[in-house]
Amino acid sequence: MLNQRSHQNRNEIKNGTILRLTTSPAQNAQQLHERIQSSSMDAKLEALKDLASLSRDVTFAQEFINLDGISLLTQMVESGTERYQKLQKIMKPCFGDMLSFTLTAFVELMDHGIVSWDTFSVAFIKKIASFVNKSGMDISILQRSLAILESMVLNSHDLYQKVAQEITIGQLIPHLQGTDQEIQTYTIAVINALFLKAPDERRQEMANILAQKQLRSIILTHVIRAQRAINNEMAHQLYVLQVLTFNLLEDRMMTKMDPQDQAQRDIIFELRRIAFDAESEPNNSSGSMEKRKSMYTRDYKKLGFINHVNPAMDFTQTPPGMLALDNMLYFAKHHQDSYIRIVLENSSREDKHECPFGRSSIELTKMLCEILKVGELPSETCNDFHPMFFTHDRSFEEFFCICIQLLNKTWKEMRATSEDFNKVMQVVKEQVMRALTTKPSSLDQFKCKLQNLSYTEILKIRQSERMNQEDFQSRPILELKEKIQPEILELIKQQRLNRLVEGTCFRKLNCRRRQDKFWYCRLSPNHKVLHYGDLEESPQGEVPHDSLQDKLPVADIKAVVTGKDCPHMKEKGALKQNKEVLELAFSILYDSNCQLNFIAPDKHEYCIWTDGLNALLGKDMMSELTRNDLDTLLSMEIKLRLLDLENIQIPDAPPPIPKEPSNYDFVYDCN
Secondary structure (H helix, E strand, C coil): CHHHHHHHHHHHCCCCCCCCCCCCHHHHHHHHHHHCCCCCHHHHHHHHHHHHHHCCCHHHHHHHHHCCHHHHHHHHHHHHHHHCCCCCCCCHHHHHHHHHHHHHHHHHHHHCCCCCHHHCCHHHHHHHHHHHHCCCCCHHHHHHHHHHHHHHHHHCHHHHHHHHHHCCHHHHHHHHCCCCHHHHHHHHHHHHHHHHHCCHHHHHHHHHHHHHCCHHHHHHHHHHCCCCCCCHHHHHHHHHHHHHHHHHHHHHHCCCCCCCCHHHHHHHHHHHHHHHCCCCCHHHCCCCHHHHHHHHHHHHHHCCCCCCCCHHHHHCCCCCCHHHHHHHHHHHHHCHHHHHHHHHHHHCCCHHHCCCHHHHHHHHHHHHHHHCCCCCCCCCCCCCCCHHHHCCCCHHHHHHHHHHHHHHHHHHHHCCCHHHHHHHHHHHHHHHHHHHHCCCCCHHHHHHHHHCCCHHHHHHHHHHHHHHCCCCCCHHHHHHHHHHHHHHHHHHHHHHHHHHHHCEEEEECCCCCCCCEEEEEEECCCCCEEEEEEECCCCCCCCCHHHCCEEEEHHHEEEEEEHHHCHHHCCCCCCCCCHHHHHHEEEEEECCCEEEEEECCCHHHHHHHHHHHHHHCCCCCCCHHHHHHHHHHHHHHHHHHHCCCCCCCCCCCCCCCCCCCCCCCCCCCCC
């Protein structure tokens, strides 16, 4: 084994490698520690520039921190800024660059997680906050100051409280009204961090402040509808804000109705009054108590409650709890004509054909909460925000109002009876999900999408998908499948290994996404070695093997683990324990207690890499992607073999692409 390894090493270095001599990280750290304290402004500026660059390296960072470098930088920020205030007018560019490099170095050093955030003084926090609160601040200084504040809030409860005292939403709003998307992204990130870490009793208060400051309309105008594309990081922050906003509904969603609470019972009385008795109040009704009870029971049955005698009992299930009743009241008050039409329309149908408004509203609210994942923490990797939810202050309620009308329409199209209730709900869920995937820009556009997704259209889509997924179950076909399957699996295996040879860029997870750090991993063409290394930025295309510093022989790999079994998923942290990140995590275990940790960029890459690594280890490929690929390729191969192709030769190569036509006069523009 030793001879084989040495022979392999000789083969790897036969073409030679260029080695570059450089000073050690310890020596670099010592020199820079001295240079940044120089009395010469030019020397100091150059030293801080070098420090900002070198601080990305964890080995250098450790050495510099050991010299108490973080304390030195914080002192320079706290006192150095005043020292150069007098020089600022005549040396403003120099001053700005110096502070920018100082803050950049600080951010990079803290990103390594070596020093606790709890060690910083109130004076330092006030100074950083002042850079954010001050108008006309240099963009790079503002950007790094926002990043520091976000990290403070996310990493320390004590610092959250101190930052919350120094920064108000009103002071952050102007940064959203500018044109720099990076600054806007950092600003929303700070708002999200304050929102996420706020105590439960403070979150609703903070939401009210955001509403007063018109945050939603400012984001809609200056970010979502600005004349520029939204990058992935901005999309992620908008998604986080969307999730945190909807999570405010969790309290009502998990609150059972108290049948003895008169104020809550009055809401049900109001629903009845609007639908059946708009002219008079229920308390003024004439007649005996028995007659009134009988009338109420009849009306509650028409409203579609399960419990006709005491409808309050319908709202004791959580979820959706009181949130369903809130939605019903909102619909009755803000869309009164539609509400009355739906209730009266159904009350005039036969009992078995009526669409029960009360029961439907409760189940629909529960379904919408599941779709929007109300109550779940935001994912660290998701950027799935919906622009339409930023177009209305009561977007969830409006969303419900559109969907309850859709449910009533679909019920009629299906000619459903009470036994079909669950089937109708499944169709409505499919309609809503399909409309949401198109990312409508407004609630009106969402409504239009649903109009085109009638029950008939859903049936057509289902039929088409069923035909595409058609599975032959006869014995000869099953035998043919069994015969073909091994070669199809081998084809999938080769594709996975080829993708590993191409390699993938992975992002290092930390508490702040904006200062992304990347690393690249790829398999050698002979499938014997994994090459990996850090990158300065996300690469365009493949990264050559020789630029990746580290190697891991495949023969040294002991196991591949996923999800909760990964070492980096066992760390504590709110954002690391959510479901989406766990589903993208995998680790390679090698040697004794050594591991290489991954967070895949998406589910597809996760499947590619876990399949490829399992194939290298001689194990089965068990991913969902492999199952789908196997089904698709098997189906295509069987259909091809069953075609009547006697005397027809199938070419091995695809036909050539024809030349472009001389003109495009034949093209018809549908728009």
